[in-house]
Amino acid sequence: MNQEIYDFIGIGIGPYNLGLAALTENVEELDGIFFDQTPRMEWHPGMLIEGTDLQVPFMADLVTFADPTNKYSYLNYLRDHKRLYKFFFYQKLEIPRYEYNHYLQWASDHIKGLYFGKKVVDVRNESNQQESLYKVVVKDMETGEETFYYCRHVVMATGAKPMILDSMAGFPENDVLHTSRYVYEKENLLKSSHITVVGSGQSAAEVFYDLLEERENKEFKLTWFTRSEGIFQLEAAKIGQEFFGPDYVNYFHGLDFEKRKEALDTLEPLRNGIDYSTLNGIYELLYHYSSGERNPNITIQPLTEVNEITKDDSAYTLHCEQWQKEDKFEYKSDKVILATGYQPNIPEWFNERFAEEIHWEDDKRFEVSRNYRLHFKDQRENHFYVVTNLEHSHGTAATNLGLAVQRNMEIINDILGREAYNTTQKGIFQQFEMDS
Secondary structure, eight states: OOOOOEEEEOOOOOHHHHHHHHTTTOOOOOOOEEEESSOOOOOGGGOOOTOOOEETTTSSSSSSSTTTTTTTTTHHHHHTOOOOHHHHHHHHHHEEEHHHHHHHHHHHHSSEEEESSSEEEEEEEEEEESEEEEEEEETTTTTTEEEEEEEEEEOOOOOOEOOOOGOOSSSTTTTTEEEHHHHHHHHHTSSSEEEEEOOOHHHHHHHHHHHHHHTOOOOOOEEEESSSSEEEOOOOHHHHHHGSSHHOOOOOOOOOOOHHHHHHTHHHHHOOOOOOOHHHHHHHHHHHGGGGGGGOOEEEESSSSEEEEEEOOOOOEEEEEEEETTTOOOOOOEEEEEEEEEEEEEOHHHHHHHTTTTTSSSSOOBBBBSSSSSOOOOOSSOOOOSSSSSSSHHHTTTTTTTGHHHHHHHHHHHHTSSSSOOOOOOOOSSSSOOOO
């Protein structure tokens, strides 16, 4: 085997692995490369709604929690684009979502070892005379040519994919679409006379708010159904936000599987609530639209589950149930937007190659160590790190950008076998159990 052996290969280039690339670029002992099937860095492009902000402060960039002096910090991006004073006078901690995407693109244009348009189609266990390795097979999305690479460790960050129930699937995407395609289909949506949003959380609220703003110049009916018990605000109190610190992740990971599942339910207002500004903006528009005894022509109904969508000649029919009263009803709409969330994007090759080799906590959730290693049945020194499908194991750290840098520091330290980054300092005022 004469081919170069990398210390690690990153699968997927979103904010998580991009941050890992930024933090390892100057670590001399680590040699890693990254692959992504998309042609360039794009962060949720279908939800880059004008005027929307991140839900976390700008310090949750690619590197700041590890090294504020790193050249890939958001502040250095601003300096590079001559926007420091503009941001200073902007006087907000949260940054525009569109600018965050541009920041990621700026970083990806400068960080070495990133290969876009390259899809990992297989990962195999491989050995030479000296050590065990992973053989990573990569397909060029333009030419179809396959190439393979060898590495000691793998970091899989394949993200999530839109979740659409079978009873709502199979319709034209310009009629029944997931929020992940909203920006692409918006112009077409605005030509209809009735749009219904199905689902809860920030994405549903942002789409509803954006469409509501369009009502200033266009006439159409707007409906919002959500299964949740109410349309509630994200818990934004400072002491509540401490649950997004590494101290709570340590505590959460130490619980048994059943206790972790219970804890996820209690964390719902922290993880899936809606921003105060979004809810206020919606209410203020509704108040204006209803002034002078006008009909705002909207329907907002929580406690309502949409179980199926069917199509007739004139419209789509939503088969609904107000689940608290067990009342079933049908509701017609020209267009339907599904804010039904995401599910882990686990590649087919992963299940084919590794499902029988690792420990699972149930039939869908694999067992993951505190430092993000998969637990293999054999004892191996070449590790497989995962940063997707982690809600059950790491709770608030699973999808929060503010904890992404902490996760990457822990992975880097684990690969090196030493503390390249300090991850042990106590970061919050609370504690979750008495010291033994």
